[in-house]
Amino acid sequence: MILNQFQNLEKADWIIINTFHKLKEEVIDCMEKFLPVKAIGPTIPSMYLDKRHQDDKDYGLSVFKPITDVCMKWLNERASRSVVYVSFGSLVELGAQQMEELAHGLKTSNKYFLWMVRSSEEAKLPNKFLEETSKKGLIVS
Structure with a gap:
């Protein structure tokens, strides 16, 4: 999937990156020597900026639909800044x-944790891990 998205780079008029130039200046300057790169970000939904578009809350960068209600309910039951969040993205x-x-x-840290695990990866979790950590952790797939 990753390799395929870069298959036709030489045909692109522009490669747009969600960052701002000063943050990644050295990398972007180097890339510009070979590719038509433009930093246009960060792109942030209107809801978090000027609130002109109330429905614009999504960054649109997720491959999977988040399970927001379950996660927010669980997080709201924990003290602020007390949860370790673990996610390696969708790829x-x-x-x-x-x-x-x-x-x-995570188990031995004795910290609350929210771990995003794709359903295709669940079989790799250790036996009884879910039961043993059910009081401290939430695993979302």
């Missing part, structure tokens, strides 16, 4: 050992 795929190590770290 990263961890190996079984990496999943086990991460699960062990």
Whole structure:
């Protein structure tokens, strides 16, 4: 999927990046030598800026539909700044050992955690991890 999105770069008039030039100046300057790159961001929904468009709340960058209600209810029951959030995005795929190590770290940290795990990755979670951490963690797939 990642490789395919870059298949026709040489045909693009512009490659638009969601950042601002000063934040990634060295990288963008280097890329501009080879590709027609433009930094146009950060792009932020109107709801978080001027609120002119009340329905404009989504960044539109997620491949999957978030389970907002469940997550927000769970988070609202926790103290502010007390939850570790873990997400590797929609494309990263961890190996079984990496999943086990991460699960062990979250379990032994004794911190609340919200871990976004794709349903296709759930089988890599250690046995009984969900039951053992149900009081401290929320795993969303």
